[in-house]
Amino acid sequence: MRYKSAPRLRRDAVALAVLSAAYLGASMLVTNSYYQLIMTLVPIWAAFGVSWNILSGYGGQLSFGHASFFGIGAYVVTLALVYWNLTPWLGIPLGMIVAAGAAVLIGLPTFRLRGHYFALSMLAYPLAILYFLQYLGFQEMSLPMHREHPAFFLEFTDPRHYTMVAVGLLVGAVVVCMLVENSRFGLALLAIRQNELAAEAAGINARLWKIRALVVSGMIAAAAGGVYACVLLVVTPDSVFGLLVSAQAVVVTLFGGVASIWGPVVGAAILVPLAESLNAELGNILPGIQGVVYGVAIIGITLASPDGLFWTVRDRFFKRQAESPALAAGNLAAPASDPARPGPMATPTTSGAVLLKVEGLSRSFGGLRAVSLVGFEVDAGEILGIIGPNGAGKTTLFNVLNGVLAADEGSATLAGQSMLGRKVHAVCRMGVGRTFQVVRSFPRLPLLDNVIVGAYGAGLGDAEAIDSAIAALHRVGLADRAGIAAGQLTNKQLRLMELARALAGRPRLLLLDETLAGLGRDECDDVLAVLVRLRTEGMTVVIIEHTMHAMMRIADRFVVLDHGRVLASGQPREVVENRSVIEAYLGKKWAARQDA
Structure with a gap:
Protein backbone atom coordinates (compact mmCIF):
# COMPACT_ATOMS: atom_id res chain seq x y z
CA MET A 1 0.00 0.00 0.00
CA ARG A 2 1.37 3.40 -0.94
CA TYR A 3 2.31 5.63 1.99
CA LYS A 4 0.10 5.73 5.07
CA SER A 5 -3.16 5.68 3.12
CA ALA A 6 -5.42 4.04 5.73
CA PRO A 7 -7.26 7.32 6.56
CA ARG A 8 -8.08 7.93 2.91
CA LEU A 9 -9.26 4.33 2.44
CA ARG A 10 -11.43 4.51 5.56
CA ARG A 11 -13.00 7.76 4.36
CA ASP A 12 -13.78 6.36 0.93
CA ALA A 13 -15.00 3.06 2.36
CA VAL A 14 -17.43 4.84 4.69
CA ALA A 15 -18.71 6.97 1.81
CA LEU A 16 -19.15 3.85 -0.34
CA ALA A 17 -21.05 2.03 2.40
CA VAL A 18 -23.37 4.98 3.03
CA LEU A 19 -24.09 5.56 -0.66
CA SER A 20 -24.68 1.85 -1.31
CA ALA A 21 -27.10 1.56 1.61
CA ALA A 22 -28.95 4.71 0.53
CA TYR A 23 -29.20 3.48 -3.07
CA LEU A 24 -30.52 0.07 -2.02
CA GLY A 25 -32.99 1.75 0.30
CA ALA A 26 -34.26 3.93 -2.53
CA SER A 27 -34.54 0.93 -4.87
CA MET A 28 -36.83 -0.81 -2.38
CA LEU A 29 -39.34 2.04 -2.82
CA VAL A 30 -39.53 1.71 -6.62
CA THR A 31 -42.47 -0.38 -7.84
CA ASN A 32 -42.38 0.34 -11.58
CA SER A 33 -40.51 -2.55 -13.26
CA TYR A 34 -38.92 -0.34 -15.93
CA TYR A 35 -37.56 2.14 -13.42
CA GLN A 36 -36.37 -0.75 -11.31
CA LEU A 37 -34.46 -1.99 -14.36
CA ILE A 38 -32.89 1.45 -14.71
CA MET A 39 -31.79 1.31 -11.06
CA THR A 40 -30.13 -2.02 -11.84
CA LEU A 41 -28.41 -0.72 -14.96
CA VAL A 42 -26.90 2.31 -13.20
CA PRO A 43 -24.45 0.31 -11.01
CA ILE A 44 -23.68 -2.09 -13.89
CA TRP A 45 -22.65 0.73 -16.22
CA ALA A 46 -20.87 2.48 -13.33
CA ALA A 47 -18.82 -0.68 -12.69
CA PHE A 48 -18.04 -0.85 -16.42
CA GLY A 49 -16.92 2.79 -16.26
CA VAL A 50 -14.71 1.99 -13.26
CA SER A 51 -13.04 -0.76 -15.28
CA TRP A 52 -12.37 1.63 -18.18
CA ASN A 53 -11.13 4.26 -15.73
CA ILE A 54 -8.37 2.02 -14.37
CA LEU A 55 -6.80 1.65 -17.81
CA SER A 56 -7.71 4.91 -19.52
CA GLY A 57 -8.25 7.29 -16.60
CA TYR A 58 -5.31 6.38 -14.37
CA GLY A 59 -3.11 4.86 -17.05
CA GLY A 60 -3.94 7.29 -19.85
CA GLN A 61 -4.32 4.50 -22.43
CA LEU A 62 -7.47 5.61 -24.26
CA SER A 63 -9.50 2.55 -25.24
CA PHE A 64 -12.40 2.67 -27.70
CA GLY A 65 -12.84 -1.09 -27.55
CA HIS A 66 -13.56 -1.99 -23.94
CA ALA A 67 -16.70 -3.80 -25.09
CA SER A 68 -14.36 -6.71 -25.87
CA PHE A 69 -14.18 -7.65 -22.21
CA PHE A 70 -17.78 -6.71 -21.39
CA GLY A 71 -19.01 -8.97 -24.20
CA ILE A 72 -16.65 -11.81 -23.26
CA GLY A 73 -18.12 -11.81 -19.76
CA ALA A 74 -21.68 -11.81 -21.09
CA TYR A 75 -21.12 -14.59 -23.60
CA VAL A 76 -19.08 -16.83 -21.27
CA VAL A 77 -21.88 -16.71 -18.69
CA THR A 78 -24.53 -17.37 -21.34
CA LEU A 79 -22.72 -20.18 -23.17
CA ALA A 80 -21.67 -21.87 -19.92
CA LEU A 81 -25.27 -21.84 -18.74
CA VAL A 82 -26.70 -23.03 -22.05
CA TYR A 83 -24.20 -25.82 -22.79
CA TRP A 84 -22.89 -26.83 -19.36
CA ASN A 85 -25.76 -25.72 -17.11
CA LEU A 86 -23.12 -23.85 -15.11
CA THR A 87 -24.52 -21.37 -12.59
CA PRO A 88 -23.70 -17.71 -13.29
CA TRP A 89 -22.22 -17.52 -9.82
CA LEU A 90 -19.38 -19.59 -11.31
CA GLY A 91 -19.84 -18.39 -14.89
CA ILE A 92 -19.02 -14.78 -13.94
CA PRO A 93 -15.63 -15.68 -12.36
CA LEU A 94 -14.94 -17.92 -15.37
CA GLY A 95 -15.68 -14.99 -17.68
CA MET A 96 -13.27 -12.85 -15.66
CA ILE A 97 -10.53 -15.46 -16.12
CA VAL A 98 -11.17 -15.66 -19.86
CA ALA A 99 -11.13 -11.84 -20.05
CA ALA A 100 -7.80 -11.76 -18.20
CA GLY A 101 -6.30 -14.09 -20.79
CA ALA A 102 -7.79 -12.02 -23.61
CA ALA A 103 -6.31 -8.87 -22.04
CA VAL A 104 -2.82 -10.35 -22.15
CA LEU A 105 -3.26 -11.48 -25.76
CA ILE A 106 -4.62 -8.06 -26.73
CA GLY A 107 -2.11 -6.06 -24.71
CA LEU A 108 1.12 -7.72 -25.87
CA PRO A 109 0.86 -6.53 -29.48
CA THR A 110 -1.34 -3.46 -28.98
CA PHE A 111 0.78 -1.72 -26.35
CA ARG A 112 3.49 -1.39 -28.96
CA LEU A 113 1.27 1.41 -30.26
CA ARG A 114 0.68 4.75 -28.57
CA GLY A 115 -1.80 7.60 -28.61
CA HIS A 116 -4.59 7.53 -31.17
CA TYR A 117 -3.04 4.50 -32.86
CA PHE A 118 -3.61 2.50 -29.68
CA ALA A 119 -7.14 3.87 -29.26
CA LEU A 120 -8.16 2.98 -32.80
CA SER A 121 -6.55 -0.45 -32.71
CA MET A 122 -8.51 -1.31 -29.56
CA LEU A 123 -11.68 -0.56 -31.51
CA ALA A 124 -10.94 -3.44 -33.88
CA TYR A 125 -11.14 -6.19 -31.24
CA PRO A 126 -14.84 -6.01 -30.26
CA LEU A 127 -15.81 -5.65 -33.91
CA ALA A 128 -13.76 -8.72 -34.83
CA ILE A 129 -15.34 -10.76 -32.02
CA LEU A 130 -18.81 -9.50 -32.99
CA TYR A 131 -18.46 -10.70 -36.60
CA PHE A 132 -16.89 -13.96 -35.47
CA LEU A 133 -19.84 -14.76 -33.18
CA GLN A 134 -22.27 -13.92 -35.95
CA TYR A 135 -20.37 -16.25 -38.26
CA LEU A 136 -20.65 -19.04 -35.67
CA GLY A 137 -24.41 -18.52 -35.45
CA PHE A 138 -24.62 -16.94 -32.00
CA GLN A 139 -26.65 -13.96 -33.18
CA GLU A 140 -29.13 -14.21 -30.30
CA MET A 141 -28.65 -16.25 -27.14
CA SER A 142 -31.33 -16.63 -24.46
CA LEU A 143 -30.55 -17.74 -20.94
CA PRO A 144 -32.67 -20.79 -20.03
CA MET A 145 -35.09 -20.40 -17.13
CA HIS A 146 -34.84 -22.64 -14.08
CA ARG A 147 -37.96 -23.11 -11.97
CA GLU A 148 -36.06 -25.10 -9.35
CA HIS A 149 -33.48 -23.21 -7.31
CA PRO A 150 -33.77 -20.02 -9.41
CA ALA A 151 -31.51 -18.01 -7.06
CA PHE A 152 -28.76 -20.57 -7.70
CA PHE A 153 -28.94 -19.59 -11.37
CA LEU A 154 -29.18 -15.85 -10.62
CA GLU A 155 -32.84 -15.69 -11.60
CA PHE A 156 -35.21 -13.63 -9.47
CA THR A 157 -38.90 -12.88 -9.69
CA ASP A 158 -38.37 -9.70 -7.68
CA PRO A 159 -36.25 -7.31 -9.84
CA ARG A 160 -34.96 -5.59 -6.69
CA HIS A 161 -32.75 -8.61 -6.09
CA TYR A 162 -30.97 -7.88 -9.37
CA THR A 163 -30.35 -4.36 -8.10
CA MET A 164 -28.74 -5.81 -4.97
CA VAL A 165 -26.44 -7.97 -7.11
CA ALA A 166 -25.55 -5.00 -9.32
CA VAL A 167 -24.75 -2.84 -6.30
CA GLY A 168 -22.54 -5.63 -4.95
CA LEU A 169 -20.73 -5.68 -8.31
CA LEU A 170 -20.18 -1.93 -8.15
CA VAL A 171 -18.95 -2.08 -4.56
CA GLY A 172 -16.38 -4.72 -5.54
CA ALA A 173 -15.24 -2.67 -8.55
CA VAL A 174 -14.87 0.50 -6.50
CA VAL A 175 -12.94 -1.32 -3.76
CA VAL A 176 -10.50 -2.63 -6.38
CA CYS A 177 -10.16 0.91 -7.74
CA MET A 178 -9.49 2.22 -4.21
CA LEU A 179 -6.73 -0.33 -3.71
CA VAL A 180 -5.21 0.53 -7.09
CA GLU A 181 -5.32 4.28 -6.45
CA ASN A 182 -3.63 3.97 -3.05
CA SER A 183 -0.82 1.66 -4.14
CA ARG A 184 2.32 1.87 -6.21
CA PHE A 185 0.14 0.40 -8.98
CA GLY A 186 -1.87 3.62 -9.16
CA LEU A 187 1.18 5.87 -8.83
CA ALA A 188 2.91 4.01 -11.66
CA LEU A 189 -0.16 4.37 -13.90
CA LEU A 190 -0.48 8.09 -13.15
CA ALA A 191 3.21 8.59 -13.88
CA ILE A 192 2.91 6.72 -17.19
CA ARG A 193 -0.17 8.74 -18.10
CA GLN A 194 1.51 12.10 -17.52
CA ASN A 195 4.97 11.37 -18.94
CA GLU A 196 5.80 7.85 -20.04
CA LEU A 197 9.46 8.50 -20.89
CA ALA A 198 10.09 10.10 -17.50
CA ALA A 199 8.41 7.12 -15.83
CA GLU A 200 10.61 4.71 -17.79
CA ALA A 201 13.72 6.73 -16.95
CA ALA A 202 12.74 6.51 -13.28
CA GLY A 203 12.74 2.71 -13.52
CA ILE A 204 9.07 1.93 -14.23
CA ASN A 205 8.42 -0.85 -16.75
CA ALA A 206 5.59 0.97 -18.53
CA ARG A 207 4.53 -1.88 -20.78
CA LEU A 208 4.28 -4.35 -17.89
CA TRP A 209 2.22 -1.95 -15.77
CA LYS A 210 -0.08 -1.19 -18.69
CA ILE A 211 -0.72 -4.89 -19.29
CA ARG A 212 -1.47 -5.34 -15.58
CA ALA A 213 -3.92 -2.45 -15.76
CA LEU A 214 -5.59 -3.98 -18.83
CA VAL A 215 -5.95 -7.34 -17.05
CA VAL A 216 -7.54 -5.80 -13.95
CA SER A 217 -9.71 -3.55 -16.08
CA GLY A 218 -10.78 -6.41 -18.35
CA MET A 219 -11.75 -8.64 -15.42
CA ILE A 220 -14.01 -5.98 -13.91
CA ALA A 221 -15.58 -5.30 -17.31
CA ALA A 222 -16.23 -9.03 -17.79
CA ALA A 223 -17.96 -9.23 -14.41
CA ALA A 224 -20.18 -6.30 -15.41
CA GLY A 225 -20.98 -8.03 -18.72
CA GLY A 226 -21.87 -11.26 -16.93
CA VAL A 227 -24.31 -9.56 -14.59
CA TYR A 228 -25.76 -7.60 -17.51
CA ALA A 229 -26.53 -10.84 -19.37
CA CYS A 230 -28.30 -12.28 -16.32
CA VAL A 231 -30.42 -9.16 -15.94
CA LEU A 232 -31.54 -8.95 -19.59
CA LEU A 233 -31.72 -12.77 -20.12
CA VAL A 234 -30.95 -12.28 -23.83
CA VAL A 235 -27.61 -11.35 -25.38
CA THR A 236 -26.71 -10.52 -28.96
CA PRO A 237 -23.31 -9.58 -30.39
CA ASP A 238 -24.47 -6.02 -31.02
CA SER A 239 -25.85 -5.58 -27.49
CA VAL A 240 -22.58 -6.48 -25.75
CA PHE A 241 -19.84 -5.88 -28.36
CA GLY A 242 -21.34 -2.90 -30.21
CA LEU A 243 -19.85 0.57 -30.46
CA LEU A 244 -22.43 2.03 -28.10
CA VAL A 245 -21.31 -0.37 -25.36
CA SER A 246 -17.73 0.89 -25.46
CA ALA A 247 -19.08 4.44 -25.65
CA GLN A 248 -21.03 3.89 -22.42
CA ALA A 249 -17.85 3.36 -20.42
CA VAL A 250 -16.06 6.28 -22.07
CA VAL A 251 -18.93 8.73 -21.70
CA VAL A 252 -19.92 8.06 -18.08
CA THR A 253 -16.28 8.29 -16.98
CA LEU A 254 -15.39 11.42 -18.93
CA PHE A 255 -18.60 13.08 -17.76
CA GLY A 256 -18.09 12.13 -14.11
CA GLY A 257 -14.31 12.62 -13.95
CA VAL A 258 -11.37 10.51 -15.08
CA ALA A 259 -8.69 9.23 -12.69
CA SER A 260 -11.04 9.41 -9.70
CA ILE A 261 -12.86 6.69 -7.80
CA TRP A 262 -16.20 8.46 -7.95
CA GLY A 263 -16.14 9.82 -11.50
CA PRO A 264 -17.76 6.80 -13.23
CA VAL A 265 -20.31 6.51 -10.41
CA VAL A 266 -21.33 10.16 -10.78
CA GLY A 267 -21.50 9.89 -14.56
CA ALA A 268 -23.61 6.73 -14.55
CA ALA A 269 -25.95 8.06 -11.86
CA ILE A 270 -26.78 11.09 -14.01
CA LEU A 271 -26.56 9.90 -17.61
CA VAL A 272 -28.02 6.38 -17.48
CA PRO A 273 -31.40 7.35 -15.93
CA LEU A 274 -31.60 10.38 -18.22
CA ALA A 275 -30.84 8.40 -21.40
CA GLU A 276 -33.07 5.45 -20.50
CA SER A 277 -36.00 7.64 -19.46
CA LEU A 278 -35.84 9.67 -22.66
CA ASN A 279 -35.57 6.47 -24.67
CA ALA A 280 -38.73 5.14 -23.01
CA GLU A 281 -40.66 8.35 -23.65
CA LEU A 282 -39.28 9.43 -27.03
CA GLY A 283 -37.62 6.32 -28.47
CA ASN A 284 -40.48 5.66 -30.88
CA ILE A 285 -40.35 9.27 -32.11
CA LEU A 286 -36.58 9.82 -32.06
CA PRO A 287 -34.78 6.48 -32.49
CA GLY A 288 -31.25 6.56 -31.09
CA ILE A 289 -32.06 9.21 -28.48
CA GLN A 290 -29.56 7.55 -26.11
CA GLY A 291 -26.70 8.33 -28.46
CA VAL A 292 -27.89 11.92 -28.70
CA VAL A 293 -27.91 12.24 -24.90
CA TYR A 294 -24.39 10.88 -24.60
CA GLY A 295 -23.14 13.07 -27.43
CA VAL A 296 -24.60 16.22 -25.91
CA ALA A 297 -23.22 15.24 -22.50
CA ILE A 298 -19.67 14.84 -23.82
CA ILE A 299 -19.80 18.13 -25.74
CA GLY A 300 -21.20 19.96 -22.73
CA ILE A 301 -18.75 18.56 -20.20
CA THR A 302 -15.81 19.17 -22.54
CA LEU A 303 -16.74 22.82 -22.85
CA ALA A 304 -17.79 23.47 -19.25
CA SER A 305 -15.62 21.09 -17.24
CA PRO A 306 -12.87 19.31 -19.20
CA ASP A 307 -11.70 17.36 -16.14
CA GLY A 308 -15.19 16.03 -15.40
CA LEU A 309 -17.96 16.90 -12.99
CA PHE A 310 -16.36 15.37 -9.91
CA TRP A 311 -13.14 17.36 -10.18
CA THR A 312 -14.94 20.62 -10.95
CA VAL A 313 -17.23 20.32 -7.93
CA ARG A 314 -14.41 19.25 -5.64
CA ASP A 315 -12.07 22.05 -6.67
CA ARG A 316 -14.78 24.69 -6.51
CA PHE A 317 -16.55 23.82 -3.28
CA PHE A 318 -14.06 21.85 -1.21
CA LYS A 319 -10.69 22.98 0.04
CA ARG A 320 -7.87 21.19 -1.77
CA GLN A 321 -5.76 19.19 0.66
CA ALA A 322 -2.41 17.47 0.32
CA GLU A 323 -2.74 14.46 -1.95
CA SER A 324 0.21 12.59 -0.47
CA PRO A 325 -0.67 10.64 2.70
CA ALA A 326 2.99 10.68 3.70
CA LEU A 327 2.84 14.48 3.69
CA ALA A 328 -0.44 14.48 5.60
CA ALA A 329 1.20 12.31 8.23
CA GLY A 330 3.88 14.98 8.69
CA ASN A 331 6.69 12.51 8.00
CA LEU A 332 9.06 14.99 6.35
CA ALA A 333 11.82 15.28 8.92
CA ALA A 334 15.31 14.70 7.56
CA PRO A 335 16.37 11.11 8.36
CA ALA A 336 19.36 10.54 10.61
CA SER A 337 21.05 8.55 7.86
CA ASP A 338 20.58 9.41 4.24
CA PRO A 339 18.74 6.55 2.53
CA ALA A 340 18.86 8.33 -0.79
CA ARG A 341 22.56 7.62 -1.11
CA PRO A 342 23.70 4.48 -2.92
CA GLY A 343 22.49 1.47 -0.97
CA PRO A 344 22.61 -2.31 -1.14
CA MET A 345 20.77 -2.37 -4.47
CA ALA A 346 23.79 -0.73 -6.12
CA THR A 347 27.04 -2.70 -6.13
CA PRO A 348 29.67 -0.54 -4.44
CA THR A 349 32.42 0.74 -6.69
CA THR A 350 35.83 1.73 -5.35
CA SER A 351 36.49 5.44 -5.70
CA GLY A 352 38.85 6.06 -8.61
CA ALA A 353 37.99 2.79 -10.38
Missing part, protein backbone atom coordinates in the same frame (compact mmCIF):
# COMPACT_ATOMS: atom_id res chain seq x y z
CA VAL A 354 36.41 3.01 -13.82
CA LEU A 355 32.62 3.04 -13.43
CA LEU A 356 31.45 3.94 -16.95
CA LYS A 357 33.36 2.86 -20.04
CA VAL A 358 32.20 3.85 -23.55
CA GLU A 359 33.98 2.52 -26.66
CA GLY A 360 33.27 3.20 -30.34
CA LEU A 361 29.66 4.21 -29.73
CA SER A 362 27.73 5.28 -32.85
CA ARG A 363 24.16 6.18 -33.75
CA SER A 364 22.81 7.34 -37.11
CA PHE A 365 19.51 8.76 -38.31
CA GLY A 366 19.36 7.91 -41.99
CA GLY A 367 22.38 9.60 -43.52
CA LEU A 368 23.08 11.74 -40.43
CA ARG A 369 25.76 10.39 -38.10
CA ALA A 370 24.61 11.90 -34.79
CA VAL A 371 27.12 9.98 -32.64
CA SER A 372 30.25 8.61 -34.29
CA LEU A 373 32.78 6.31 -32.63
CA VAL A 374 32.57 8.08 -29.27
CA GLY A 375 34.71 6.71 -26.47
CA PHE A 376 35.57 7.84 -22.94
CA GLU A 377 35.84 6.59 -19.36
CA VAL A 378 34.41 7.94 -16.12
CA ASP A 379 35.94 7.06 -12.76
CA ALA A 380 33.79 6.50 -9.68
CA GLY A 381 33.32 9.78 -7.80
CA GLU A 382 34.26 11.87 -10.85
CA ILE A 383 32.23 14.60 -12.55
CA LEU A 384 32.70 14.52 -16.32
CA GLY A 385 31.43 17.44 -18.39
CA ILE A 386 30.19 16.79 -21.93
CA ILE A 387 30.35 20.02 -23.90
CA GLY A 388 30.01 21.01 -27.54
CA PRO A 389 28.02 23.28 -29.84
CA ASN A 390 24.32 22.74 -30.52
CA GLY A 391 23.71 19.66 -32.63
CA ALA A 392 26.98 18.04 -31.57
CA GLY A 393 25.19 14.82 -30.48
CA LYS A 394 25.35 15.24 -26.71
CA THR A 395 21.71 14.43 -25.89
CA THR A 396 21.71 11.63 -28.47
CA LEU A 397 24.69 10.15 -26.62
CA PHE A 398 22.72 10.17 -23.36
CA ASN A 399 19.69 8.66 -25.09
CA VAL A 400 21.82 5.79 -26.33
CA LEU A 401 23.43 5.24 -22.93
CA ASN A 402 20.14 5.00 -21.02
CA GLY A 403 18.22 2.97 -23.59
CA VAL A 404 15.98 5.57 -25.23
CA LEU A 405 17.80 4.89 -28.52
CA ALA A 406 19.59 1.77 -29.71
CA ALA A 407 23.26 1.99 -30.65
CA ASP A 408 24.35 1.10 -34.17
CA GLU A 409 27.73 -0.10 -32.94
CA GLY A 410 30.10 0.16 -30.00
CA SER A 411 29.82 -0.71 -26.32
CA ALA A 412 29.03 0.95 -23.00
CA THR A 413 29.51 -0.76 -19.65
CA LEU A 414 28.64 0.24 -16.08
CA ALA A 415 30.95 -1.42 -13.58
CA GLY A 416 31.64 -4.11 -16.19
CA GLN A 417 27.96 -4.71 -17.10
CA SER A 418 26.74 -3.84 -20.58
CA MET A 419 24.22 -1.00 -20.74
CA LEU A 420 23.31 -1.41 -24.40
CA GLY A 421 20.36 -3.43 -25.64
CA ARG A 422 18.38 -2.85 -22.45
CA LYS A 423 15.07 -1.04 -21.98
CA VAL A 424 15.11 2.39 -20.31
CA HIS A 425 13.73 1.06 -17.02
CA ALA A 426 16.29 -1.76 -17.01
CA VAL A 427 19.18 0.70 -17.38
CA CYS A 428 17.72 2.67 -14.46
CA ARG A 429 17.63 -0.52 -12.37
CA MET A 430 21.37 -0.92 -13.03
CA GLY A 431 21.88 2.27 -11.04
CA VAL A 432 21.69 5.02 -13.67
CA GLY A 433 19.71 8.17 -12.85
CA ARG A 434 18.73 10.55 -15.67
CA THR A 435 17.44 14.09 -16.03
CA PHE A 436 16.29 15.62 -19.30
CA GLN A 437 17.08 18.69 -21.37
CA VAL A 438 13.39 19.65 -21.15
CA VAL A 439 12.10 18.88 -17.66
CA ARG A 440 9.83 15.83 -17.62
CA SER A 441 7.60 16.01 -14.58
CA PHE A 442 4.26 14.54 -13.57
CA PRO A 443 2.53 17.92 -13.30
CA ARG A 444 -0.67 16.86 -11.50
CA LEU A 445 1.15 14.81 -8.86
CA PRO A 446 2.55 16.44 -5.71
CA LEU A 447 6.29 16.98 -5.63
CA LEU A 448 6.76 14.16 -3.12
CA ASP A 449 4.91 11.72 -5.38
CA ASN A 450 7.07 12.79 -8.33
CA VAL A 451 10.16 11.82 -6.35
CA ILE A 452 8.70 8.61 -4.92
CA VAL A 453 8.22 7.37 -8.49
CA GLY A 454 12.01 7.28 -8.78
CA ALA A 455 12.32 5.28 -5.57
CA TYR A 456 9.62 2.82 -6.62
CA GLY A 457 11.20 2.46 -10.05
CA ALA A 458 14.46 1.42 -8.40
CA GLY A 459 12.62 -1.45 -6.69
CA LEU A 460 12.48 -0.09 -3.14
CA GLY A 461 9.73 -1.20 -0.77
CA ASP A 462 7.04 1.22 0.37
CA ALA A 463 8.56 2.48 3.62
CA GLU A 464 12.06 2.52 2.17
CA ALA A 465 10.86 4.39 -0.93
CA ILE A 466 9.21 7.09 1.16
CA ASP A 467 12.33 7.56 3.28
CA SER A 468 14.53 7.69 0.21
CA ALA A 469 12.28 10.26 -1.50
CA ILE A 470 12.14 12.49 1.58
CA ALA A 471 15.92 12.29 1.97
CA ALA A 472 16.36 13.23 -1.69
CA LEU A 473 14.11 16.28 -1.23
CA HIS A 474 16.25 17.38 1.71
CA ARG A 475 19.41 16.92 -0.35
CA VAL A 476 18.15 19.33 -3.02
CA GLY A 477 16.45 21.72 -0.58
CA LEU A 478 12.81 21.13 -1.59
CA ALA A 479 11.41 19.38 1.48
CA ASP A 480 9.22 22.39 2.30
CA ARG A 481 7.52 22.18 -1.13
CA ALA A 482 6.65 18.47 -0.91
CA GLY A 483 2.87 18.90 -1.08
CA ILE A 484 2.76 21.28 -4.05
CA ALA A 485 1.77 19.89 -7.44
CA ALA A 486 4.72 19.78 -9.83
CA GLY A 487 2.80 21.89 -12.32
CA GLN A 488 2.94 24.82 -9.88
CA LEU A 489 6.72 24.77 -9.36
CA THR A 490 9.21 27.24 -10.80
CA ASN A 491 11.76 26.20 -13.42
CA LYS A 492 14.51 25.97 -10.81
CA GLN A 493 12.34 23.86 -8.51
CA LEU A 494 11.44 21.56 -11.40
CA ARG A 495 15.13 21.10 -12.21
CA LEU A 496 15.83 20.23 -8.58
CA MET A 497 12.76 17.97 -8.45
CA GLU A 498 14.04 15.98 -11.43
CA LEU A 499 17.42 15.68 -9.75
CA ALA A 500 15.75 14.52 -6.52
CA ARG A 501 13.75 11.90 -8.43
CA ALA A 502 16.96 10.53 -9.89
CA LEU A 503 18.63 10.53 -6.45
CA ALA A 504 15.70 8.73 -4.81
CA GLY A 505 16.55 5.64 -6.86
CA ARG A 506 20.00 5.50 -5.21
CA PRO A 507 21.98 5.66 -8.46
CA ARG A 508 25.65 4.90 -8.95
CA LEU A 509 25.77 7.21 -11.98
CA LEU A 510 23.87 10.41 -12.77
CA LEU A 511 23.34 11.57 -16.34
CA LEU A 512 22.38 15.26 -16.17
CA ASP A 513 21.22 16.87 -19.41
CA GLU A 514 21.47 20.67 -19.22
CA THR A 515 20.31 20.92 -15.61
CA LEU A 516 20.98 24.68 -15.63
CA ALA A 517 19.04 25.43 -18.82
CA GLY A 518 16.70 28.41 -18.51
CA LEU A 519 17.98 29.47 -15.08
CA GLY A 520 19.17 32.93 -14.03
CA ARG A 521 22.59 33.55 -12.49
CA ASP A 522 21.39 33.24 -8.88
CA GLU A 523 19.31 30.18 -9.68
CA CYS A 524 22.32 28.57 -11.35
CA ASP A 525 24.34 29.15 -8.18
CA ASP A 526 21.66 27.41 -6.10
CA VAL A 527 21.63 24.34 -8.33
CA LEU A 528 25.43 24.32 -8.54
CA ALA A 529 25.61 24.29 -4.74
CA VAL A 530 23.58 21.06 -4.78
CA LEU A 531 25.87 19.53 -7.41
CA VAL A 532 28.95 20.52 -5.41
CA ARG A 533 27.49 18.72 -2.38
CA LEU A 534 26.92 15.63 -4.48
CA ARG A 535 30.57 15.71 -5.58
CA THR A 536 31.76 15.88 -1.97
CA GLU A 537 29.53 12.86 -1.21
CA GLY A 538 31.28 10.89 -3.96
CA MET A 539 28.48 10.78 -6.53
CA THR A 540 29.59 9.99 -10.09
CA VAL A 541 28.11 12.45 -12.58
CA VAL A 542 28.20 12.94 -16.34
CA ILE A 543 26.72 16.34 -17.15
CA ILE A 544 25.86 18.10 -20.40
CA GLU A 545 25.89 21.86 -20.06
CA HIS A 546 26.37 25.00 -22.15
CA THR A 547 26.98 27.33 -19.18
CA MET A 548 30.76 27.28 -19.30
CA HIS A 549 31.46 29.20 -16.08
CA ALA A 550 29.37 26.64 -14.20
CA MET A 551 31.08 23.69 -15.84
CA MET A 552 34.49 25.11 -14.94
CA ARG A 553 33.42 25.14 -11.29
CA ILE A 554 32.18 21.58 -10.97
CA ALA A 555 33.66 19.36 -13.71
CA ASP A 556 36.85 17.38 -13.14
CA ARG A 557 37.33 16.68 -16.85
CA PHE A 558 35.78 17.70 -20.16
CA VAL A 559 34.89 15.69 -23.25
CA VAL A 560 34.09 17.88 -26.26
CA LEU A 561 31.78 16.61 -29.00
CA ASP A 562 31.49 18.15 -32.45
CA HIS A 563 29.39 16.65 -35.25
CA GLY A 564 29.03 13.50 -33.19
CA ARG A 565 32.76 12.89 -32.72
CA VAL A 566 35.09 13.44 -29.76
CA LEU A 567 36.98 16.63 -30.61
CA ALA A 568 39.02 16.93 -27.42
CA SER A 569 39.19 15.71 -23.83
CA GLY A 570 41.18 16.57 -20.75
CA GLN A 571 41.35 19.04 -17.89
CA PRO A 572 38.85 21.93 -18.14
CA ARG A 573 41.46 24.67 -18.55
CA GLU A 574 43.34 22.76 -21.25
CA VAL A 575 40.17 22.03 -23.18
CA VAL A 576 38.75 25.57 -23.23
CA GLU A 577 42.09 26.89 -24.50
CA ASN A 578 42.26 24.26 -27.25
CA ARG A 579 42.14 25.97 -30.66
CA SER A 580 39.95 23.24 -32.19
CA VAL A 581 37.42 23.68 -29.39
CA ILE A 582 37.38 27.45 -29.84
CA GLU A 583 36.80 27.04 -33.58
CA ALA A 584 33.97 24.56 -32.96
CA TYR A 585 32.20 26.97 -30.63
CA LEU A 586 32.99 30.37 -32.17
CA GLY A 587 34.21 29.70 -35.72
CA LYS A 588 37.60 29.88 -37.42
CA LYS A 589 37.42 33.63 -38.14
CA TRP A 590 36.95 34.45 -34.45
CA ALA A 591 39.83 32.14 -33.50
CA ALA A 592 42.05 33.81 -36.11
CA ARG A 593 41.27 37.26 -34.70
CA GLN A 594 42.20 36.05 -31.22
CA ASP A 595 45.55 34.78 -32.53
CA ALA A 596 46.19 38.11 -34.22
